[in-house]
Amino acid sequence: MIVMSRRRWLAAAGIATAAAATGWLAACAGLGNEYTFSQAQLQSALERKFPFSKRYMELFDVQLTNPQLVLDAARNRVTVQFDAAIDNRLFFRQPLNGRFALDSALRYDPASHSLVLQDPEVKQFDVQGLSGQYSRQLNALGGILAEQLLQGYPLYTFKPEQLRYAGMQVEPGTITVLPDGINVKINRQ
Template identity: 85%
Template sequence: MIAMTRRRWLAAAGIATAAAATAWLAACGGFMNEYTFSQSQLQSALERKFPFNKRYMELFDIQLANPQLALDPARNRVTVQFDATIDNRLFFRQPLTGRFALDSALRYDPPSHSLVLQDPEVRQFDVQGMPAQFSRQLNALGGILSEQLLQGYPLYTFKPEQLRLAGAPAEPGTITVLPDGINVKINRP
């Protein structure tokens, strides 16, 4: 009888150990090793970072507002359109308004824990009422806006818990633009 109880105990312990091991392995496999952010999540995160105000060369006051995000999975890039306001009391009687659009690749920026714009390119910079003699300067200003002022601009900032994998620090790796969102793989450093 004692041998039978011991066998049952060993069997029960074996089953419990196997169940615990299975649960542990399932839990390890269940940690997020990627995130997919929907277009609406990214749009909301982007809206919280605007309006964007910048003074350029002590001449122009630039404001970008109302960002609209579009995804370009074929090129693995994003497009962002803004309402633009340019003010320069020296040259214009009143601020000029229009639309500014750029497209950009994305990269992870470790110091800010953010997905940021990488190599943005101007796609549109239309300003209503712009005097013809300033059109060349306006185009140059659009290029400067995208290359200098918006290079590295955060699109999404990760929460600290999103950058942990099985309790260890982790970093985003491959970033893929999808038709309806952005997928980010999480890698152990």
């Protein structure tokens, strides 16, 4: 049986405590350096922001509903698909319904504390029962909608506590689209 003196025991306990504390501090240092949001979390946040209704040029009433988020990790972009309804009593007897999809990069907007759409581009704008002449015009309208109405549209808004770490204000930096979520690196100010 090995008997330790009180001094040796205290020294060994101190080393073990210091090692544990160092490990704990190292683990904590990794906290707050990044956030990874799953596709399900992002989809839920996006759904809370819809339906999206907007009047454009005092002529068209546009309503987008049922958003679906698709992640494109290979291109570091997202695709957002919507059901679209466009109403204009001057040109159409009834609202036009179809499917609208846009492809977009993401950026952080400090004013709204949100991940927002950056340079969205129309991928698809299919409207049921529309002739070719109107289809071209509607696709042009879809491009304008994407550029002017959805540029800067928030995909996810950070909670205030997500932008504070160890009593300091932090700000999102590099945004990376993953196959199953989005990773946001955090920069300390």
